[in-house]
Amino acid sequence: MNEVSVVREGWLHKRGEYIKTWRPRYFILKSDGSFIGYKEKPEVSSDHSLPPLNNFSVAECQLMKTERPKPNTFVIRCLQWTSVIERTFHVDSNEEREEWMRSIQAVANSLKSQQQDEEPMEIKFGSPSDSSGTEEMEIAVSKSRTKVTMSDFDYLKLLGKGTFGKVILVKEKATGMYYAMKILRKEVIIAKDEVAHTVTESRVLQNTRHPFLTTLKYAFQTHDRLCFVMEYANGGELFFHLSRDRVFTEDRARFYGAEIVSALEYLHSRNVVYRDLKLENLMLDKDGHIKITDFGLCKEGITDGATMKTFCGTPEYLAPEVLEDNDYGRAVDWWGLGVVMYEMMCGRLPFYNQDHERLFELILMEEIRFPKNLAPEAKALLAGLLKKDPKQSRRTANISTLSPACRPTNTSTFK
Known part of the structure; x- marks a missing residue:
């Protein structure tokens, strides 16, 4: 693993995202893509006692120059979860702007190169290339570790549909119990950069038991779908x-x-x-x-x-x-x-x-x-x-x- 180093640091004026005022911030750009802003200059760049006000990543970012709303302004555009966000800065001269933009772009390019050289991290969703389309894999969810598949349920009606998949009212054949089955498409989750959110939801559902939280009964997957079988709250939405x-x-x-x-x-x-x-x-x-x-x-x-x-x-x-x-x-x-x-x-x-x-x-x-x-x-x-x-x-x-x-x-x- 490469040691993280400071690439560039100095004062910038950052525009507020919602209250459009300009605020002086001391920013430190690091080789791992961290772009950290402070209200005051830290005594040393590794000083963790001073809490940062801003902490972004320039990985896979886009840079744009503009003279509005102030001269020598530049914008960093990047993806945060599934939303494109922009952070706007300005400096005193065009030369200073060019230096900052070159440094940020160099870090972004370096990170992209490192990512291409590394082995891709395995996401244990099962293999999308599995041509059989019938193999289901259990995700560990409960002490019972009951293995279920799509064929264990009758599919009654569509409860909701969204970008990532759908929720269907199902009836478990063995017990006659009704559940809400959330079916997510793996390719869409990966394409929309929602893997982290999906893993978090699965983990929280698995590790919590409370009368006023939705309970997860089963979780399993096919070659191209993730399936969460949850209790059916049939009283409707508040x-x-x-x-x-x-x-x-x-x-x-x-x-x-x-x-x-x-x-x-x-x-x-x-x-x-x-x-x-x-x-x-x-x-x-x-x-x-x-x-x-x-x-x-x-x-x-x-x-x-x-x-x-x-x-x-x-x-x-x-x-x-x-x-x-x-x-x-x-x-x-x-x-x-x-x-x-x-x-x-x-x-x-x-x-x-x-x-x-x-x-x-x-x-x-x-x-x-x-x-x-x-x-x-x-x-x-x-x-x-x-x-x-x-x-x-x-x-x-x-x-x-x-x-x-x-x-x-x-x-x-x-x-």
């Missing part, structure tokens, strides 16, 4: 119920909120941050209890106080610290809870604009507003969850306020 009812009673919203809190606390206790809480990822089971689905954006190994950097999630649900280019922690899940509970109690999003740039400004700057008829206790709950500053303990607010709702409740009144 989004559908809220669309029909327009707004939930405060008791009903608190009940759902308490169950979501229980699930998030469980994930956090296992050092998993969910990162994608939204109405569309909340289902109801046959008894009216919450089932959280879709674990592709989860981040594992995040202890209390640890942080993440990746910009991900759904725009309307993003926490301010994610938008500000800062590291963020578990508090993003409590912000997401605040947004979904606001939707349940108020019948709309707390911040919304079709223009994402304006939406992000609202999330960062706008004070939260409440309907006049909302009870003071509900306002206090939502205000606590939707604090702009994550250091002001959104978690304390939601746990203390929701704890009474954790008592047994008759869910039939909510259907």
Whole structure:
């Protein structure tokens, strides 16, 4: 393995992604593609005591020169997960810009050359070239290690369809039990660079057992498909119920909120941050209890106080610290809870604009507003969850306020 070295370092002006102001940052470009920005110049480039404000990779990036909105500007465009992102910088002279761009391009070219020279990493999906098309391989999921194949199920109806595959309601022949089978196409997962997300979802599903999280029953694969057999939450999407009812009673919203809190606390206790809480990822089971689905954006190994950097999630649900280019922690899940509970109690999003740039400004700057008829206790709950500053303990607010709702409740009144 090549030793990582500093290729270039110096001051740049970086433009904010959402609040379009220019900020001075001291950037260090390393031979492994790391492009790290600091508010102040570190005493030495290897000083890890000073937390970085920016941390990008220039691997497989594109570079563009422009004289707008300022002279001597350059843009780095790269792929982050499945999204193309751009980072904009400017310097004092054309010569300085050329030097930075040459250095960045040289690192990107070197990384590409190294990648071509290395043996490709094996992804144990089974062989796509297997012409038989019938061999299924078990993915280790449970202690029972029951091996199942496509032929063990009756396929009843399509529940949903997307870029990567589809979800089908199935009936297990041996037991008569109904499940939701998520079928993903391997070639699309690889082409869309979704392998990491898929592996994360599989691992989280395998390693978690909680009444308000979707349970994985089986996982297996064919030569060209990954199949996840999960419990079928036949109570429908919470989004559908809220669309029909327009707004939930405060008791009903608190009940759902308490169950979501229980699930998030469980994930956090296992050092998993969910990162994608939204109405569309909340289902109801046959008894009216919450089932959280879709674990592709989860981040594992995040202890209390640890942080993440990746910009991900759904725009309307993003926490301010994610938008500000800062590291963020578990508090993003409590912000997401605040947004979904606001939707349940108020019948709309707390911040919304079709223009994402304006939406992000609202999330960062706008004070939260409440309907006049909302009870003071509900306002206090939502205000606590939707604090702009994550250091002001959104978690304390939601746990203390929701704890009474954790008592047994008759869910039939909510259907």
